[in-house]
Amino acid sequence: MWWILFVLAVAVIAVVTGLMLYGIRRKTPPQDDDDAPGIRMIVIGGFVVPAIVLTVLFVLMVRDLGAESRELDSAEMTIDVIAHQWWWEVRYDDGRIVSANEVHIPTGQQVKMNLTTDDVIHSYWVPQLQAKVDMIPGIVNEIALQADDPGAYRGICGEFCGVQHAKMQFIVIAHAPAEFDAWLEREATVPQTPVDDPGRVAFLGSTCAGCHRVAGTDAQETLGPDLTHFGSRKTIGAGALSNTTPNLTDWVLDSQRAKPGNKMPPSPVTAAELAAIVDYLEGLD
Numbered sequence: 001m002w003w004i005l006f007v008l009a010v011a012v013i014a015v016v017t018g019l020m021l022y023g024i025r026r027k028t029p030p031q032d033d034d035d036a037p038g039i040r041m042i043v044i045g046g047f048v049v050p051a052i053v054l055t056v057l058f059v060l061m062v063r064d065l066g067a068e069s070r071e072l073d074s075a076e077m078t079i080d081v082i083a084h085q086w087w088w089e090v091r092y093d094d095g096r097i098v099s100a101n102e103v104h105i106p107t108g109q110q111v112k113m114n115l116t117t118d119d120v121i122h123s124y125w126v127p128q129l130q131a132k133v134d135m136i137p138g139i140v141n142e143i144a145l146q147a148d149d150p151g152a153y154r155g156i157c158g159e160f161c162g163v164q165h166a167k168m169q170f171i172v173i174a175h176a177p178a179e180f181d182a183w184l185e186r187e188a189t190v191p192q193t194p195v196d197d198p199g200r201v202a203f204l205g206s207t208c209a210g211c212h213r214v215a216g217t218d219a220q221e222t223l224g225p226d227l228t229h230f231g232s233r234k235t236i237g238a239g240a241l242s243n244t245t246p247n248l249t250d251w252v253l254d255s256q257r258a259k260p261g262n263k264m265p266p267s268p269v270t271a272a273e274l275a276a277i278v279d280y281l282e283g284l285d
């Protein structure tokens, strides 16, 4: 489709530019008997040719769009992605498994994505795998995602959605099917941290538990990303920082420094509590 549009556009520009140059270089002014070819040219160049070109493109586009939606029928698996200012909620298996800011898929097959938003309009965009698809309040847009090669593919929000639009990123991680099944199984497990773990105690006693969920604990809020398997994720704050100990420490203490305007307030914790919480979060893998 892109090549057809490109070749047509080049042809039109060449013809129009040629006619302009011919007009500029013409020495004699137009005579009265030139009117007839002038009108013929307006009718052909202004109506007949555009009508043919646009009709052909319309038919081709409808055909390609039809092919895209037919492909969706073969999807074996569905993942729901819900955009939030400014992070991504990712739900597998009808919401049985909830994660954030990473979309894991098996390679070599169609995965159906249900895309929507919890607040303003965002846009789901993985340039290497699919075109931008808007995420609109109250509407679920369905697309098919497919990666043939295992690896990590960068995803970004493609629609301006507020002050941290630029730091609303995600990663699509494509695994070979067997590895994907193992990942999904692991993601479904509940982390076994002792009830008296100092990090767990500090986490549940702090403001963290007011917005986040960790399966198997009293932290069950869904305002912020689900942290059940946070330790295994590659980034913090939807791509704001890489997931390292110093970055996580800074983030928990005051995420506003790395991502001003995000909805997570600074945590009023002691140095010992902070270190314990970071340790606890990193252990959630």
Ligand code: CUA
Binding pocket: 083, 086, 121, 122, 123, 157, 158, 159, 160, 161, 162, 164, 165, 166, 168
């Ligand atoms: Cu979400 Cu831009």
